[in-house]
Amino acid sequence: MKRLFWLGIGVTAxxxxxxxxxxxxxxxxPAGIGExxxxxxxxxxxxxxxxxxxxxxxxxxxEQELARGVTERTGVELPGRRARGAGERAS
Incomplete structure (x- = not known):
């Protein structure tokens, strides 16, 4: 039984x-290096x-933060831009 055990260990190793x-x-x-x-x-x-x-x-x-800041301070929206609220995302 011991020999069979050691044979199994040897085969596995x-x-x-x-x-x-x-x-x-x-x-x-070269193929392995390429991979x-x-x-x-x-x-x-x-x-x-x-x-x-x-x-x-x-x-x-x-950019949205800066546009909101300009709109809040001056009341003027930037051309081509719409000041977005905090929850809105750009499309």
Whole structure:
């Protein structure tokens, strides 16, 4: 029974080691390197897109604040702009 147990442990260790070696070898091939670079570039593009969206949202919010301030202080709405209330969003 002990021998069967140790045989099972050895087979399991061998399978795990073989899978890790194959995965590492796959990553070292040109195709594997290309996949890693492609995944990195996709992640970078998503981050840049999200950053741009955040910047545009912040700019729009600040523009609305400034337009409301002008309207409140002067009573004149800016041309081409409508001062929005706090709960309204830009279209």
């Amino acid at each position: 061998g399978v795990i080691a073989t899978r890790k070696v194959n995965a590492t070898a796959r990553k070292a091939t 890693n670079i492609g995944a990195g570039l996709r992640e970078l593009a998503e981050a840049v897109g999200a950053f741009g969206a955040d910047v545009r949202a912040g700019m729009s919010e600040r």
